[in-house]
Amino acid sequence: MSLPSSKIPNGPIAEKWTRHKNDLKLVAPNNKRKYDILVVGTGLAGASAAASLAELGYNVKAFCFQDSARRAHSIAAQGGINAAKNYPNDGDSVWRLFYDTVKGGDYRAREANVHRLAEVSANIIDQCVAQGVPFARDYGGLLANRTFGGAQVSRTFYARGQTGQQLLLGAYSALMRQVNKGKVKLYSRREMIDLVQVDGAARGIIVRNLTNGKLERYSGHAVLLCTGGYGNVYYLSTNAMGCNVTAAWRCYKRGAYFANPCYTQIHPTCIPVSGDYQSKLTLMSESLRNDGRVWVPKRDDDRRRPQEIPDNERDYYLERRYPAFGNMVPRDVASRAAKERCDAGFGIGETGRAVYLDFGRAIQEQGKAAIEAKYGNLFHMYRKITDENPYEVPMKIYPAVHYTMGGLWVDYNLQSTIPGLYVLGEANFSDHGANRLGASALMQGLADGYFVAPYTVGDHLASTKLEKVDTDHGAFGEIENEAQAKIDRLLSIQGSRSVDSFHRELGIAMWDYCGMARNADGLREAIEKIQKIRWEFWENVRVTGSGGQLNQELEKAGRVADFLEFGELLAKDALAREESCGGHFREEHQTAENEAKRDDDNFCHVAAWEYKEDAEPVRHQEQLVFENVKLTQRSYK
Amino acid sequence: MKLTLHIWRQADANSSGAFRTYELNDVSEHMSFLEMLDVLNEKLITDGEEPVSFDHDCREGICGACSMMINGQAHGPDRKTTTCQLHMRKFKSGDHIWIEPWRANAFPVIRDLVVDRTAFDRIMQAGGFVSVNTGNAPDANANMIPKQNADLAFDAATCIGCGACVAACKNASAMLFVSAKVSQYALLPQGQPEKKQRVQKMLAQMDQEGFGGCTNTNECEAACPAGISVDNIARLNREFVSAVLTSAD
Ligand SMILES: Cc1cc2nc3c(=O)[nH]c(=O)nc-3n(C[C@H](O)[C@H](O)[C@H](O)COP(=O)(O)OP(=O)(O)OC[C@H]3O[C@@H](n4cnc5c(N)ncnc54)[C@H](O)[C@@H]3O)c2cc1C
Numbered sequence: 070m071s072l073p074s075s076k077i078p079n080g081p082i083a084e085k086w087t088r089h090k091n092d093l094k095l096v097a098p099n100n101k102r103k104y105d106i107l108v109v110g111t112g113l114a115g116a117s118a119a120a121s122l123a124e125l126g127y128n129v130k131a132f133c134f135q136d137s138a139r140r141a142h143s144i145a146a147q148g149g150i151n152a153a154k155n156y157p158n159d160g161d162s163v164w165r166l167f168y169d170t171v172k173g174g175d176y177r178a179r180e181a182n183v184h185r186l187a188e189v190s191a192n193i194i195d196q197c198v199a200q201g202v203p204f205a206r207d208y209g210g211l212l213a214n215r216t217f218g219g220a221q222v223s224r225t226f227y228a229r230g231q232t233g234q235q236l237l238l239g240a241y242s243a244l245m246r247q248v249n250k251g252k253v254k255l256y257s258r259r260e261m262i263d264l265v266q267v268d269g270a271a272r273g274i275i276v277r278n279l280t281n282g283k284l285e286r287y288s289g290h291a292v293l294l295c296t297g298g299y300g301n302v303y304y305l306s307t308n309a310m311g312c313n314v315t316a317a318w319r320c321y322k323r324g325a326y327f328a329n330p331c332y333t334q335i336h337p338t339c340i341p342v343s344g345d346y347q348s349k350l351t352l353m354s355e356s357l358r359n360d361g362r363v364w365v366p367k368r369d370d371d372r373r374r375p376q377e378i379p380d381n382e383r384d385y386y387l388e389r390r391y392p393a394f395g396n397m398v399p400r401d402v403a404s405r406a407a408k409e410r411c412d413a414g415f416g417i418g419e420t421g422r423a424v425y426l427d428f429g430r431a432i433q434e435q436g437k438a439a440i441e442a443k444y445g446n447l448f449h450m451y452r453k454i455t456d457e458n459p460y461e462v463p464m465k466i467y468p469a470v471h472y473t474m475g476g477l478w479v480d481y482n483l484q485s486t487i488p489g490l491y492v493l494g495e496a497n498f499s500d501h502g503a504n505r506l507g508a509s510a511l512m513q514g515l516a517d518g519y520f521v522a523p524y525t526v527g528d529h530l531a532s533t534k535l536e537k538v539d540t541d542h543g544a545f546g547e548i549e550n551e552a553q554a555k556i557d558r559l560l561s562i563q564g565s566r567s568v569d570s571f572h573r574e575l576g577i578a579m580w581d582y583c584g585m586a587r588n589a590d591g592l593r594e595a596i597e598k599i600q601k602i603r604w605e606f607w608e609n610v611r612v613t614g615s616g617g618q619l620n621q622e623l624e625k626a627g628r629v630a631d632f633l634e635f636g637e638l639l640a641k642d643a644l645a646r647e648e649s650c651g652g653h654f655r656e657e658h659q660t661a662e663n664e665a666k667r668d669d670d671n672f673c674h675v676a677a678w679e680y681k682e683d684a685e686p687v688r689h690q691e692q693l694v695f696e697n698v699k700l701t702q703r704s705y706k
Numbered sequence: 707m708k709l710t711l712h713i714w715r716q717a718d719a720n721s722s723g724a725f726r727t728y729e730l731n732d733v734s735e736h737m738s739f740l741e742m743l744d745v746l747n748e749k750l751i752t753d754g755e756e757p758v759s760f761d762h763d764c765r766e767g768i769c770g771a772c773s774m775m776i777n778g779q780a781h782g783p784d785r786k787t788t789t790c791q792l793h794m795r796k797f798k799s800g801d802h803i804w805i806e807p808w809r810a811n812a813f814p815v816i817r818d819l820v821v822d823r824t825a826f827d828r829i830m831q832a833g834g835f836v837s838v839n840t841g842n843a844p845d846a847n848a849n850m851i852p853k854q855n856a857d858l859a860f861d862a863a864t865c866i867g868c869g870a871c872v873a874a875c876k877n878a879s880a881m882l883f884v885s886a887k888v889s890q891y892a893l894l895p896q897g898q899p900e901k902k903q904r905v906q907k908m909l910a911q912m913d914q915e916g917f918g919g920c921t922n923t924n925e926c927e928a929a930c931p932a933g934i935s936v937d938n939i940a941r942l943n944r945e946f947v948s949a950v951l952t953s954a955d
C-alpha cells in the first residue's frame with residue numbers, strides 16, 4: 070500500500086486549521102451517544118481526549134496499565150509547557166512559536182501540524198487554569214513564565230518543577246468528572262495487546278487484565294492510541310519503568326505505518342549512570358539551564374574539587390561555542406557538546422562521563438531562596454539520589470535517553486494508515502521533526518487531546534459507514550487466540566535468563582550504536598546484535614508464574630519481546646537516513662564544526678515503515694514541503 | 707552490605723499471606739530501595755521462585771505508584787520520601803527489614819505488596835474536579851490570583867495519591883488525601899461555584915469506601931512523601947461546616 074495523503078489543507082498556513090475545521094463533517098449531538106470510542110492511555114493526550122470526547126456526548130472507554138489513570142508517565146514532566154501567550158510582552162507570537170518549533174526540529178516536521186499546535190497553545194493554558202491548575206504566578210497575581218531551550222522569548226508556563234503532574238491532574242479531574250457522569254468507563258490495570266479490525270477499520274482491542282490475567286475484548290467505532298513513547302528500548306532512560314512500544318508495535322504489525330523511529334531525543338541534563346543495578350535515569354529539568362551554567366575544567370587532568378577550580382580555569386563550553394543561546398541551546402546540541410568534551414577527556418566524576426551544572430553564580434546573584442523557589446523539588450531529588458547538596462557543589466550531569474519524536478505515522482487528522490485508528494501525544498510522530506524543543510511535548514499532548522482529536526474523530530464517524538460490531542464477531546476470537554498463543558509461548562520457554570537481563574543487553578546495544586552518534590558500520594552491527602539477542606530471548610528467557618494471575622514478569626516479557634523487534638527497525642531507519650538532523654547524528658555527515666549536516670535534497674521527507682510478514686519492512690516517503698520557513702543550517706551561535 | 711528481608715507474600719486477594727525471609731549479601735548503599743528489591747527478584751528468578759510483586763513506575767517520587775510499609779513506616783524511615791527515592795544508605799549492614807503492603811480495608815491486597823487503591827479514584831469522581839468543558843475557558847489571566855493563595859493551592863495540589871496517609875493512620879482515614887483536593891480548589895476562584903457540594907460529596911464517598919474517620923493524630927502528615935500539611939484538614943473542616951450550615955438542601 071502506498072502512503073495515504075497527509076490531508077494537509079490548502080490555503081495560507083495561518084488559515085489551514087480554521088478552514089479545515091469548517092470542512093470536517095459533524096456528528097449531530099443526539100447521535101454522538103450511539104458511538105463508542107476506545108481511548109488507550111490516560112496520560113495528557115489520552116485523558117484530555119477521553120474527557121473532551123465524553124463531554125461532546127460520545128461513550129468512551131479509557132484504558133491504562135497503571136492502577137490509576139493519574140499515574141501515567143506524563144505525571145513526571147517537570148519543567149513546563151509552552152504557549153504563545155506573549156504575556157511577558159517580549160515579542161512572542163503564534164508565528165514565532167511555530168518558527169522556533171520547525172527550526173528546533175531541524176526542518177523535519179510538517180509545517181501545517183506545527184502551526185496548528187502553536188495556534189491552539191494559548192487555549193491550552195486557558196483550559197488548564199479554568200480547571201484549577203495552580204501555575205506559578207508573580208506577586209501581582211498574574212501567570213509567570215520561564216525560558217526553555219531553542220527560544221529567545223519566555224513562553225514556558227510552569228508549576229514549580231512539577232508541571233506535568235499539575236497538568237495531568239487537571240486532565241484527570243476532567244476525566245473523573247465524566248466517569249461520574251457515566252460517559253467514561255475506566256479500565257485500569259489493563260494492557261492493550263492487540264488491535265481488532267473489521268472491514269479494514271479499527272473496531273476493537275484485546276487487553277490483558279493485569280489483576281487476574283484474563284484476556285478481554287472491547288469493541289468501538291474508533292480507537293485512539295495515546296500510549297506514550299518508546300524510550301525504554303534503551304533500557305536506561307528517564308521514562309517510567311512501564312513505558313513501552315507494545316500497543317504501537319502491535320498496531321504496526323497490523324498495518325499502521327511507523328514513522329521516523331530513529332528520531333530519539335537524548336536529554337543533556339540527567340543524573341549520570343552509577344552502577345549495574347541501575348534501573349532508570351533521572352532527569353534534571355532543562356529549566357535548570359535558565360540559571361545553571363554548564364562547564365568542565367580546561368585542563369583534562371584537573372582532579373581538583375569543583376569549588377577549588379577558579380573561574381578562568383573552567384570551560385563554559387556552551388557559552389563559548391554558542392554565544393547567542395549559551396546554555397539555552399536545544400537539547401541535541403547540548404547533548405552532543407557534552408559528549409564531545411567527555412570523549413576528548415575533559416569529563417568529570419569517577420567515570421569521566423559527566424559535566425558540571427553550576428548554580429554558584431545564580432545563588433550569589435539571586436540568593437538561595439529565589440533558586441529554591443524555582444527548583445526546590447529538583448534540588449531535593451538530586452540530593453536524595455546522589456547524597457550531594459547542589460546548593461553547595463555543582464550538579465554532575467550527563468545526557469540520557471528521554472523522548473521519542475518518532476511514532477506511528479498519522480495524517481493531519483491524527484489518523485494512522487488504519488482507518489479509525491488515531492494516534493495522539495508522544496505515540497505519534499507528527500510535530501517535533503528530528504528534535505523536540507523543551508516544554509513542547511506537554512503542549513502537543515494536550516493540543517491533540519483537547520483541541521484536535523475531538524474534531525477529527527467526529528469526521529471519521531460521520532463520513533464512514535460503520536456496521537455494528539460486537540465482541541463476538543469472529544475477528545475478536547482470531548486475534549485473541551493469537552494473543553493467548555504468544556503468552557503461552559513466553560511462559561513455556563522456562564529458560565535460564567531473566568527478562569530484565571535481556572532488556573539490559575538490548576539497551577547497551579542500542580545506546581552504543583544508536584545513541585548520540587551513529588555510523589553505518591555500527592548500525593549494521595547493532596542490527597546483527599539485536600537479532601541475536603532476540604533469538605536467545607525466545608530460547609532462553611525465564612518467565613516465572615502463570616498467565617492467570619498478576620504477573621509482572623510476564624508483563625515485562627511481552628514488552629521486551631516487542632522492543633527486541635522494534636529496536637531493529639529503529640536501527641534500520643537510522644541506517645537508511647544518510648544525513649544528520651536533530652537528534653539523529655550520523656558521524657559520516659557533519660560540518661567542519663561538528664554540527665549536524667542535513668541533506669535536504671535527498672532526505673527532506675518523513676520515512677514511514679510498512680510491516681511485511683517474513684520480509685523486510687518497506688520504507689515509504691512523505692515529502693516535506695516548506696512554504697513558510699526557509700531551510701537553513703540551524704545556527705545557535 | 708548484608709540484609710535480612712522479611713517480606714509479605716500473598717498469592718492473591720483470597721489467599722492468606724505470610725512473611726517470608728530472604729538474605730541479600732551485596733547491597734550497595736547507592737541503590738534505591740526498589741533497586742534492592744530488583745536485585746532480590748533477579749535472584750529469586752534465577753532460583754526458580756516467583757519474584758515479589760510491587761507497584762512502581764516513575765521511580766522519581768511523583769507517580770505515587772510505589773507503596774510499602776518498611777519497618778512499620780509508610781515509605782520507610784526517610785521523611786518526605788517515597789519508597790522509590792529511599793536509598794539504601796539509610797540502612798546498615800546486618801539490618802533486618804520488614805516489608806508489608808498498605809493495610810486498610812479500603813485498600814485490599816491484590817498480590818504480595820500490591821493493593822487496590824481505586825477507592826481514591828472514586829473519591830475524586832465524587833467531586834474532585836471543576837466543572838468546565840473543553841473550549842469554555844476565559845483567558846488565563848482574566849482572574850488574578852494572589853501569589854500566596856496560588857502557592858498554597860499548589861502545595862495542596864502536589865499530593866501524589868500514593869495512600870501513605872491511609873496506611874499510616876490507625877483509623878485508616880483518607881482525610882489528608884481528601885483535604886488536599888478540597889483545599890486546592892477552596893483556595894482558587896475556579897473552585898468556588900462547587901465548593902459546597904464538593905466537600906460533602908467527597909467526604910460521603912470516603913465514608914462509603916470504608917476509610918475511617920480522622921482523630922487528628924497527624925500521623926498522615928508525618929508519613930506523607932509530598933509534605934501535605936494537616937492545615938489542609940483544618941481547612942476542609944471549615945469548608946464542611948460552612949457548607950452544611952449554609953446549604954439550602
Ligand atoms: C522525566 C521527564 C520529564 C519531562 N518533562 C517535560 C516537560 O517539562 N515539558 C514537556 O513538554 N515534556 C516533558 N516531558 C515529555 C512528556 O512528559 C511526555 O512526552 C508526555 O507526557 C507524553 O504524554 P502522553 O500522553 O503521550 O503519554 P504518557 O503520559 O506516557 O501516557 C501513556 C499512557 O498510555 C498507557 N499505556 C501505555 N501502553 C499501554 C498499553 N499497552 N495498554 C494500555 N495502556 C497503555 C499508560 O498507562 C499511560 O496511561 C518529560 C518526560 C520525562 C520522561
Ligand code: FES
Binds near residue numbers: 763764767769771789
Ligand atoms: S514509583 Fe513513582 S512515586 Fe515511587
